[in-house]
Amino acid sequence: MFSFLFTVALSAQVTEKPVTFEDIKRSPNADWLTYAGDYQGTRHSPLARIxxxxxxNLAPKWTFHMETSRKLETVPIVYGGVMYVTNSNEIHALxxxxxxxxxxxxxxxSEVxxxxxxxAILGNRVFFVTGDCYLVALDRRTGALLWQKKYADTKKGYFATVAPFVVKDRVIVGVGGGDTGNRGFIAAMSASTGxxxxxxxxxxxxxxxxxETWTDRLxxxxxxxxxxxxxxxxxxxxxxxxxxxxWPDFYGGDRKGTNLYACAVIAVDPDTGKMKWYFQFTPHDTxxxxxxxxxxxxxxxxNGKARKALLHANRNGFFYVLDRVTGEYLRATPFVDKLDWAKGIDSKGxxxxxxxxxxxxxxxxxxxxVRGASNWMSPSYNPATGLFYVVTLxxxxxxxxxxxxxxxxQNFAGGGGEQIPTEPGKFYLRALDPKTGKRVWDYPMTGPATMWAGTVSTAGGVVFFGDDDNHLVAVDAKTGRHxxxxxxxxxxxxxxxxxEVDGKQYVTIASQTDVFTFGLHEAMQSVPVVIH
Amino acid sequence: MYRKVLPFLVAVLAAAQQPRSDEPGNPVAGDPGAIESGRKTYVGSCAGCHGATGEGGRGPNLRDGRLIRRSSDAQMFRTIQKGIAGTEMPGTNLPDTRIWELVAFVRGLGSPAAFVMHPGDAAKGAEVFAKNGCGACHSIGGQGGTLGPDLSTIGGLRSYEYLREAIVKPGDRVAAGFQKIVAKTKDGRVIEGVVKNYSNYEVQMVDRTGKLYLFRTPELADVKIAVETWMPQDYGKRIGRDEMTDLLAYLSRLSSRPVKLGGGR
Known part of the structure; x- marks a missing residue:
């Protein structure tokens, strides 16, 4: 009994050990140290208690209400039993x-x-961006401001929503505002000084x-x-x-050409910021x-050959597989039935x-x-099942x-896309096989087709996802069974x-205004009240 | 660096008042020079009833209450000019310009300190901060202690008077997350610090050296949480008047966004 108490008391102190680059490379484990959990973006956790x-037997464990929220899109990070969640111009440690x-x-x-x-987290610093494009570094234990750095000018059409991305000793950030005109960029800042x-x-x-892929005007x-x-x-x-x-999103007459590097993935050396290759999914998108x-x-x-692959389910309806060393196009297969703008993707992508x-x-x-066959909602990949789980509309x-x-x-996008009232959209959680590009199973959702929720995969063989009807759902990773x-x-x-904290696995998701956390049910022990 | 100062200041002050569209706005709203002139007029003519810092007395509090927040500039102007019949509030013969200056000053009483011009030398104030060991408990830009609130942007968060009172009467208003706590664990350790949050079931605290602890209360043998801070109560006596003015000037300038003050209208 004594040793049990001793152990618990020691664990009450949050670790003083700073987060290292090596720690992030090992994430996720008990911790979840990046937006996607891992550097590879698989959102696959080795936790297997669930x-x-x-x-x-999953049950709610706690709810954190974000008083100021209108729409939470935050993905928490967790280190040493402390969770960091953000909202517009604010961050909370829980x-x-x-x-x-x-x-x-x-x-x-903040102006925006x-x-x-x-x-994001590195060392003893937690990073987030304000709406008006300041990268902010805070002490992870106290929330004290260490430094902040303005990296884009709102008067040039920029705002910021990105989860910063830590690589080695630097923090990489991006910008929003592309729907009303700006010039996108990513930038790396020193994690210690900004x-x-x-x-x-x-x-x-x-x-x-x-x-040459642009007309001069835009x-x-x-x-x-x-x-x-x-x-x-x-x-x-x-x-x-x-x-x-x-930009403008829906009218291409003023920007004739393929419009590089829009609608693309770029491979960049984090030491120098040089682009090694790019692949454009939708040239001259309208x-x-x-x-x-x-x-x-x-x-x-x-296609029968071992590859260092890059998977990407694009808004345009095709599931792409690229060689991530060279950017070589390998394959693209439709992952939705409602796809009529292209007959396919040719051998060059x-x-x-x-x-x-x-x-x-x-x-x-x-x-x-216009919301896309999928979008920025996170897919996941389970190496044990070999399946790629993607939320599909x-x-x-x-x-x-x-x-x-x-x-x-001026809030001008050159037009827009409108839902057809008699043809409501429908969301699915769809499991794809990256080896073949084929669908393995579907989990249809009810709801108004307005969600942006993604997935997380676990070594326990469970996929969790937010659905289109206010639920967090768990399904069997192999079969899609509820x-x-x-x-x-x-x-x-x-x-x-x-x-995981203290040997218990938790699952967390932010809803519109609250952060919900779940774990396996266990009968609660009576707590002696000591605060008078 | 200081590009957006005045428009932003005006926006901050204007947001509180929402004047009727047919009413004149304050032509000197947010003008630092006018606010300083208004302060001088206030000290001579208004402070006797409303308090030296707007805290109220015979007259109402002009700093925190709804009275100011819900009045338009034009309403405040009329009140100052005509007085309020049936009360001790008199009218005045001051020229319109000086009344507008008063309105601008009173409006600034509840605004974050960074947006209002204040007397004092901020550079000397930084020396006062260092000399008095404030950094042992308060951090600025990552330098300093953890027993008191981080002050890196405090001028943009708190009014001048709030800051002054927090220094001379720190026990009157303890910032959330900085109440004094002494926790005794069941294995006999005693941990002193500030309590970030607590319930009957958990205690989240930072100790005197900045270490963070997340306790379940069954791990604790005893917890004492006081509605007081670690901050010494005698800074009002230890720090002289001019030094206090400089210290407040320094703290007032600590803002998360650049603010430029000074100059004419």
Whole structure:
């Protein structure tokens, strides 16, 4: 009994050990140290206490209410029993076992209020971005401000929602604003001082390679935003970052050409910021099918040959497999049925277009919808099942274009996409086999087709995902069989994570205004009240 | 670096008042020079009833209450000019400009200190901060202790008067997360620090050296949480008047966004 108490008392102190780059390479384990958990973006946890056999016993453990939230898109990170969750211009540290707040940092002076997708951690610092593009470094134990660095100007069309991405000794950030005109970039800042180490624009400058894919008029404002965090291959020392749509989104007449590097994935050396290769999914996009979805890095056989592969389920409806060493296109297969803008992808990775699918002033039906066949909601990959789990939307839209003068930062997107009232969309959790590109199972969801929730995979053989109808759901990773669900009473726009404290596995997801955490049910022990 | 100062300041002050569209706004709203002139007029003509810092007395509190937040600038102007019949609030013959200056000053009483011009030398205030050992408990930009609130952006968060009172009367208003705690574990350790959060079931605390502890209460033999801080109560006596002014000038300038003050209208 004494030794038990002694052990518990010792564990009450949160570790003083700073988070290292090596720790992040080993994540996820008990901790969840990056937006995706792991550098490879698989969102697959080795935790296995929750299994198909016991998932039916999952129960809510705690709820943290975010008083100021209108729409949480945060993905928590967890280190040493402390969870960090963000909202617009604020971050909270929570006791990961109880959900009790430890500290809050809030910047009411930020000029811009936007959603926020999460934090990053290195050393004793926790990082997040404010809506007006300051990268903020805080002491992870106290929330004290260590430094902050402005990295983009809101007067040039930028705002920030990205979960910062730590590689080695640096923090990499991106920008939003590509729907109203700006010039996307990613930048690396020193984790210790905030000094900018490099910046890579996702639209080439005049005279640079790729500039010929733009007309002069919009090259300074063509978008290609970078608001989703990246993935990283430590062996190749390359980060992979996906880019947003060209601007104006739905009218391409003023930006003739393929519009590099919009709707693409770029491979970048994190030491220098140099681009090693790029692959553009949707050249000259006019449907807002931006490329911002996870580039998931796995080693697998593709077409019978072992590959260091990059998986990506794109908004345009194709599931791509690339060679992540070279960027070579390997395969693309449709992962939705509602796909009519291209007959397929040719041997070089270029879409074979179906004529007459561009937006028009009076409206033109095309599939997938503007929300995409999938989007930035996180997929996951389980090496044991060999399956890739992706949230999928079957929907078509009517796309409208407008050739109005494209004035940057005036809320002009060149048109839009509208849902067809008689053809409501439907979400599925879909398991794909990266070896073949084929679908293995589907889990259909009910709901209004408005969610943005993603998935997490576990070695216990359970996939968790937020559905389109306010639930967190657990299914069997092999078969897609329902195991458990919980109604949170609010829509979900974020992806779940899983972690372990004191030998107990937890699953957390942010709903619209709250952070919910679940674990296996155990009878509660009576607690003697000691605070009087 | 200081590009957005005045528009932002005006926006902050204007957000509180929401004037009717047919009413004139304050032509000197947010103007630091006008606010300083207003302060001088206030000290001579208003402080007797409303308190030296707007804290109230014979007249109402002008700093924290709804009275100010819910009044438009034009309403405040009329109140100052005409007085309030049936009360001790008199009217005045001051020229319009000086009344507008008063309105601007009173409006600033509840604004974060960074947005209002204050007297004192901020550089000397930094020396006062260092000399008095404030950094032992308070951090600024990552330097300092953890027993008191981080002050890195405090001027953008708190009003000048809040800061002054927090120094001279720290026990009056203990910042959340900084109450004094002494926790005794069942294995006999005694840990002193500040309590970040607590319930009957968990205690989250930081000890005097900055270590973070997350206790389940069954791990604790005893917990004492006091509605007081570790901050000495006598800084009001230890720090002279001019030094206090400089210290407040220094703290007032600590802001999460650049703020430029000074100059004419």
């Amino acid at each position: 299994t198909p056999a016991n998932a039916g 006791d990961a076992r109880s959900g009790r707040r430890i500290w809050t940092y809030r910047d009411d002076q 209020s936007r959603v926020n997708r999460g934090a 000094e900018e180490l490099w910046r890579l624009y996702t639209i080439p400058g005049r005279g640079e390679p790729g500039a 090259i300074d404002w063509g978008g290609a935003a970078t608001w989703l965090s990246g993935t990283y291959d430590p062996d190749l020392n390359l980060i992979y970052w996906t880019t947003g749509n060209p 449907h807002d099918w931006d490329g911002q979805g996870w580039p998931v890095l796995i080693d697998t056989a593709v 270029v879409p074979v277009l179906v004529p007459g699918k561009d937006p028009t002033p009076t409206g033109n039906k095309a599939c997938p919808s 079957e929907q078509c839209d009517v796309y409208v274009s407008s050739a109005k003068e494209p004035v940057p930062m 195991l458990w669900h919980y109604n949170m009473g609010q829509p979900v726009f974020a992806s779940p994570v899983t972690y």
